[in-house]
Amino acid sequence: MAATKTFRVLPGFKITLGFTLTYLSLIVLIPLAAVFIKTSELSLGQFWDVVTTPRVVATYKLSFGLSLVAAAINTVFGLMLAWALVRYSFPGKRIIDALVDLPFALPTAVAGIALTALYAKNGWIGQYFDAIGVKVAFGPLGVLVALVFIGLPFVVRTVQPILEDLDTELEEAAVSLGADRWQTFRFVILPILLPALLTGFALAFARAVGEYGSVIFIAGNIPMVSEITPLMIITKLEQYDYAGATAIAVVMLLLSFVLLLVINGLQAWTSKRTGRDR
Numbered sequence: 001m002a003a004t005k006t007f008r009v010l011p012g013f014k015i016t017l018g019f020t021l022t023y024l025s026l027i028v029l030i031p032l033a034a035v036f037i038k039t040s041e042l043s044l045g046q047f048w049d050v051v052t053t054p055r056v057v058a059t060y061k062l063s064f065g066l067s068l069v070a071a072a073i074n075t076v077f078g079l080m081l082a083w084a085l086v087r088y089s090f091p092g093k094r095i096i097d098a099l100v101d102l103p104f105a106l107p108t109a110v111a112g113i114a115l116t117a118l119y120a121k122n123g124w125i126g127q128y129f130d131a132i133g134v135k136v137a138f139g140p141l142g143v144l145v146a147l148v149f150i151g152l153p154f155v156v157r158t159v160q161p162i163l164e165d166l167d168t169e170l171e172e173a174a175v176s177l178g179a180d181r182w183q184t185f186r187f188v189i190l191p192i193l194l195p196a197l198l199t200g201f202a203l204a205f206a207r208a209v210g211e212y213g214s215v216i217f218i219a220g221n222i223p224m225v226s227e228i229t230p231l232m233i234i235t236k237l238e239q240y241d242y243a244g245a246t247a248i249a250v251v252m253l254l255l256s257f258v259l260l261l262v263i264n265g266l267q268a269w270t271s272k273r274t275g276r277d278r
Contacts, residue, residue: 035253038246050247059229062140064255067208070147075201078155079193085156086163100157103150108213115146116218138220143228146214151204158200162193195269206259210252 039047050056084090085097103111119126119136129136136142166189174184212230219226229252236245 032253035246035249038242039250041243042247046243047247050244051251055223055227056229056232056248058224059227059232060251062143062227063209063229066140066144066147067205070144070151070208071201071205073148074151074155074204075197078152078200078204079159079197081152082156082159082163086160100153103153108150108211109217111149112146112214112217115142115149115214119145119218137218138222138226140219140226142218142220143215143226146218147208147211150211150214151208154203154207155197155200158203159193159196162196166192198269199263202259202263206256206263209259210256 042050081100085093085100116123116137118124119129119142121127121130121135121137123137126136134141136145170188171184174188179187210230212228212234215228216231219228219231221227221231229248233245233248233252236242236248
């Protein structure tokens with residue numbers, strides 16, 4: 001009996017793999033390699049001096065610290081927003097669901113200008129914070145607001161499909177066995193959602209670390225206070241210190257690569273826990 005020939009829409013494996021590797025090299029690998037090659041102009045001591053100056057270290061602390069806080073905030077409120085969109089029907093639900101993706105489509109510079117206008121001392125929202133002595137725009141708190149804004153969709157869109165597939169009968173069974181709302185959430189719902197929450201947290205954190213456009217307008221860009229690492233790279237480039245800029249970029253690149261490995265691991269864990277692994 002003749003073997004059945006498998007039909008594939010795309011070309012053969014070798015052609016597809018070759019095209020994929022070529023495309024990946026041109027778009028990703030070669031530009032990244034150029035960063036390392038440019039950085040190699042510095043000696044190890046010079047490299048260390050560039051990436052550990054007090055001003056640069058302050059940008060690391062601000063960028064990574066506030067990115068961590070913003071991702072944590074987005075994890076909590078992103079879960080609440082996803083829960084409302086999945087479990088409840090209310091007027092304007094589709095509009096709110098569409099607005100969740102707005103930070104994806106909105107140019108970051110436009111987002112930064114809009115947030116600055118809102119949270120400045122004379123802004124619609126900032127005037128009320130200023131009345132109680134809280135400065136939002138042109139400081140670290142403004143950076144946090146911008147990072148929360150751009151990171152929220154990652155958590156919502158990661159958790160939302162898991163909630164949609166979550167069978168409500170599990171909650172009903174827990175309630176019938178005497179569990180209260182907190183116990184039902186803690187022991188029934190949270191273990192199922194945890195992998196997706198961690199993945200959304202990692203994605204929001206990685207996105208916030210590299211954010212530039214929406215932050216520079218509201219941050220104030222005060223050295224040692226509200227200056228982010230991407231702005232430090234731009235400053236080096238404007239000073240024609242290309243080796244110094246690429247040295248800082250290499251640090252960011254290595255940290256981003258570590259985050260990518262963590263994200264991939266969390267995604268694999270999510271697939272395994274939800275039974276979606278292939």
